[in-house]
Amino acid sequence: MSSLQLTxxxxxxxxxxxxxxxxxxxxxxxxxxxxxxxxxxxxMLFSASAASNSDQVGGIVSxxxxxxxxxxxxxxxxxxxxxALAAEIKGQxxxxxxxxxxxxWRIVFGKWFAIVSQSALLLSAIIPYLILRYFLGGMNLVGExxxxxxxxxxxxxxxxxxxxxxxxxxxxxxxxxxxxxLPFLAYILLMLSFSGAMGGGxxxxxxxxxxxxxxxxxxxxxxxxxxxxxxxxxxxxxxLIAPAAENHSAVxxxxxxxxxxxxxxxxxxxxxxxxxxxxxxxxxxIPAVIIALVESGPLVQTVRRPFEKFGPPGKLLGHFLYPxxxxxxxxxxxxxxxxxxxxxxxxxxxxGSTTMLRDFFSSSDADDKVIVFAIAGGFFFPAxxxxxxxxxxxxxxxxxxxxxxxxxxxxxVLSALTNAMESSxxxxxxxxxxxxxxxxxxxxxxxxxxxxxxxxxxxxxxFLALLLGAIRHAGSQHIGIDESEPTPPQAD
Amino acid sequence: xSALKVSNLYRTFGKLKAVNGVSFEIPHGAVCGFVGANxxxxxxxxxxxxxxDYPTLGKAEVCGINVVHHPAEVRKLIGxxxxxxxxxxxxxxxxxxxxxxxxxxxxxxxRRQRIEEVMDFTDLGPLASRFSNKxxxxxxxxxxxxxxxxxxxxxxxxxxxxxxxDPKARVELKHLIRVLAxxxxxxxxxxxxxxxxxxxxxxxxxxxxxxxVHHGDAESLKTGSDxxxxxxxxxxxxxxxxxxxxxCVLQPNVEFLETRKQGGRIRIQSDETGAAADVLARMxxxxxxxxxxxxxxxxxxxxxxxxLGRLDQGQPAVPPPLPTPPSNN
Numbered sequence: 001m002s003s004l005q006l007t008x009x010x011x012x013x014x015x016x017x018x019x020x021x022x023x024x025x026x027x028x029x030x031x032x033x034x035x036x037x038x039x040x041x042x043x044m045l046f047s048a049s050a051a052s053n054s055d056q057v058g059g060i061v062s063x064x065x066x067x068x069x070x071x072x073x074x075x076x077x078x079x080x081x082x083x084a085l086a087a088e089i090k091g092q093x094x095x096x097x098x099x100x101x102x103x104x105w106r107i108v109f110g111k112w113f114a115i116v117s118q119s120a121l122l123l124s125a126i127i128p129y130l131i132l133r134y135f136l137g138g139m140n141l142v143g144e145x146x147x148x149x150x151x152x153x154x155x156x157x158x159x160x161x162x163x164x165x166x167x168x169x170x171x172x173x174x175x176x177x178x179x180x181x182l183p184f185l186a187y188i189l190l191m192l193s194f195s196g197a198m199g200g201g202x203x204x205x206x207x208x209x210x211x212x213x214x215x216x217x218x219x220x221x222x223x224x225x226x227x228x229x230x231x232x233x234x235x236x237x238x239x240l241i242a243p244a245a246e247n248h249s250a251v252x253x254x255x256x257x258x259x260x261x262x263x264x265x266x267x268x269x270x271x272x273x274x275x276x277x278x279x280x281x282x283x284x285x286i287p288a289v290i291i292a293l294v295e296s297g298p299l300v301q302t303v304r305r306p307f308e309k310f311g312p313p314g315k316l317l318g319h320f321l322y323p324x325x326x327x328x329x330x331x332x333x334x335x336x337x338x339x340x341x342x343x344x345x346x347x348x349x350x351x352g353s354t355t356m357l358r359d360f361f362s363s364s365d366a367d368d369k370v371i372v373f374a375i376a377g378g379f380f381f382p383a384x385x386x387x388x389x390x391x392x393x394x395x396x397x398x399x400x401x402x403x404x405x406x407x408x409x410x411x412x413v414l415s416a417l418t419n420a421m422e423s424s425x426x427x428x429x430x431x432x433x434x435x436x437x438x439x440x441x442x443x444x445x446x447x448x449x450x451x452x453x454x455x456x457x458x459x460x461x462x463f464l465a466l467l468l469g470a471i472r473h474a475g476s477q478h479i480g481i482d483e484s485e486p487t488p489p490q491a492d
Numbered sequence: 493x494s495a496l497k498v499s500n501l502y503r504t505f506g507k508l509k510a511v512n513g514v515s516f517e518i519p520h521g522a523v524c525g526f527v528g529a530n531x532x533x534x535x536x537x538x539x540x541x542x543x544x545d546y547p548t549l550g551k552a553e554v555c556g557i558n559v560v561h562h563p564a565e566v567r568k569l570i571g572x573x574x575x576x577x578x579x580x581x582x583x584x585x586x587x588x589x590x591x592x593x594x595x596x597x598x599x600x601x602x603r604r605q606r607i608e609e610v611m612d613f614t615d616l617g618p619l620a621s622r623f624s625n626k627x628x629x630x631x632x633x634x635x636x637x638x639x640x641x642x643x644x645x646x647x648x649x650x651x652x653x654x655x656x657x658d659p660k661a662r663v664e665l666k667h668l669i670r671v672l673a674x675x676x677x678x679x680x681x682x683x684x685x686x687x688x689x690x691x692x693x694x695x696x697x698x699x700x701x702x703x704x705v706h707h708g709d710a711e712s713l714k715t716g717s718d719x720x721x722x723x724x725x726x727x728x729x730x731x732x733x734x735x736x737x738x739x740c741v742l743q744p745n746v747e748f749l750e751t752r753k754q755g756g757r758i759r760i761q762s763d764e765t766g767a768a769a770d771v772l773a774r775m776x777x778x779x780x781x782x783x784x785x786x787x788x789x790x791x792x793x794x795x796x797x798x799x800l801g802r803l804d805q806g807q808p809a810v811p812p813p814l815p816t817p818p819s820n821n
Binding site for chain 1: 539542543544546560561562563564567570572574576577578579580581582583586587590591592594595596597599600603639
């Protein structure tokens with residue numbers, strides 16, 4: 001039976017990676033992209049080497065090289081992840097995987113890592129061309145290498161988004177990703193890399209040269225943000241396919257809280273400037289809140305037990321860390337409140353420093369506060385709609401994302417109408433959606449302080465309704481699964 | 493301790509009660525058939541036992557281990573074969589089994605040995621280098637069985653394994669299940685094809701609308717006290733076959749069961765063989781041109797229909813306890 005032995009991958013490789021690489025390296029998409037990239041780059045470099053003004057040509061070569069590499073790793077490769085988990089769910093193969101020793105996290109991580117490994121193969125394939133391009137002159141060596149690395153890192157992040165969301169079985173949601181998100185992203189990256197290559201002012205390549213402290217902090221923050229976002233999305237994917245006994249939410253939520261606390265601490269002591277603090281808080285809080293609001297797991301004793309060991313404090317903590325919808329709502333509300341305090345409390349612990357938190361209801365900076373509350377409320381509004389109109393546990397992610405998308409489409413339409421029409425009083429009819437306060441404020445018919453009170457009222461109402469729903473849901477979960485000595489429910 | 497024990501199991505999806513208070517036990521080494529119409533709750537019950545779903549209420553145990561509390565331990569004990577599973581693109585049969593063996597924690601020589609053993613058992617050796625998504629249904633089922641057996645589970649849960657198989661593949665699968673049963677594995681198998689289950693299983697569980705409506709072994713279902721009385725006869729006539737059913741409507745104690753080629757199947761509500769002669773005499777007297785008239789054995793389909801019929805008439809279904817199978821150990 002020696003002919004039956006497989007020697008392509010060592011035992012040390014994770015099973016999911018072995019499986020995905022065996023399949024992925026034979027996939028037409030990967031082979032096509034790999035060969036096309038090689039042929040294109042070879043032809044381009046051959047043509048460029050014959051050109052007379054090599055310094056200028058070098059810049060153009062870099063731009064084109066990065067542009068096509070970006071399309072390959074930021075558009076094509078992540079697209080392969082959009083069906084990664086959905087195909088396993090549809091084919092019922094996910095059940096068979098779950099029955100092995102593979103945890104939901106290892107399944108999702110393996111899927112992601114396999115696509116990223118193939119992107120790394122593409123990266124290694126363009127390195128010889130980069131070396132050749134060096135001899136054309138005009139190369140910002142550190143800048144271009146760091147930029148290439150960041151492109152690859154971005155690819156890892158977007159792949160995590162597509163793989164994580166691929167656990168959502170809704171075809172509409174998975175189609176929205178490539179149809180809307182990826183071409184938009186590719187366009188931005190192409191524009192940025194081309195403008196950089198053509199010698200545009202403060203280009204990305206120049207930032208990537210890490211000449212200043214700001215650029216070094218910026219790149220470091222970007223790397224950390226991508227790692228955090230990738231982890232969050234992959235962990236969400238794991239939650240979507242995990243059996244009832246696995247709790248992936250607790251670690252994810254605790255990590256978000258820890259990162260938010262660290263950022264808030266830096267902000268309170270002015271260790272970080274206000275703008276990067278706000279950006280970091282948004283990067284940490286937004287994915288954590290969205291993921292918490294779409295949780296739909298059941299509450300089984302295996303999940304409850306580790307918390308119940310610590311008595312009433314443990315039980316209370318559990319209500320924020322269980323992988324259930326109600327716990328997700330409790331956590332999301334708390335995290336949002338903490339994030340808002342962190343945003344407005346910059347410099348709070350520096351004596352003599354003025355903060356927006358200290359004079360919250362004064363008219364100064366009321367517009368900033370309206371924007372923050374409108375955006376924060378905008379993430380809770382779809383959860384409220386979902387609670388009212390889509391009561392089932394299934395398709396929670398899909399429903400939320402579709403309502404959120406619809407909400408932003410409505411915002412776009414209303415903004416356009418406001419610009420086109422003289423009167424904007426009609427906007428008040430849509431003020432139940434916190435996002436609509438953005439065009440209302442932009443239009444300027446109302447005082448900012450009045451709008452601040454109004455948005456606080458709407459957001460508080462949204463929070464209250466969600467919390468009431470969540471309390472009711474949490475109560476029903478306590479009688480949900482009782483595996484001890486069940487009393488059968490009344491027959492119809 | 494039972495191999496499988498299910499107590500007061502409920503599973504609801506919204507307002508739908510997919511499983512509605514199911515309780516049963518299956519002893520070690522038994523082969524138990526799970527019978528029910530589409531949507532009766534078979535797959536949901538099996539998925540809960542396999543730790544792939546969770547109960548709304550109630551408890552399921554495999555070898556005494558709670559499937560909700562300790563899914564990882566349960567998974568070491570069970571082999572799960574779903575009714576349908578998609579195969580992977582660009583992956584050969586050998587690579588497929590290699591992946592699952594790796595995922596189950598087997599390494600090096602031990603992994604190769606396990607793969608060889610299941611390939612020998614399921615006769616997949618000649619197909620080793622064929623892409624798994626290019627296999628026929630029968631071959632796919634053998635591959636699925638091979639995968640389910642990789643970790644040598646004590647309990648095998650098979651959901652409609654024979655669905656869509658051609659007769660040859662069905663015979664092969666039946667043979668493999670028999671061999672596994674002889675090795676002492678507990679097998680819990682669902683199927684629509686009752687005659688096959690009757691041949692393979694020590695006992696049968698009938699489920700209807702999420703409730704267990706009958707336990708019993710195949711023989712007692714055909715002949716025992718659970719059987720609805722009466723004599724079953726196949727009647728073939730010359731001319732219009734409809735005449736048989738029309739005639740039955742007018743007869744007391746004669747029930748028309750199903751239409752066949754030139755007549756149909758009837759039940760005579762009497763246990764005396766003389767009654768059959770009387771019925772034949774009446775048919776001839778009423779000018780039915782009978783060309784064939786012979787007695788048939790009551791089969792499992794009849795038993796199933798009888799049980800459902802009794803439920804329709806409002807008679808409570810009180811399942812008797814499962815018989816203990818002869819121990820293989």
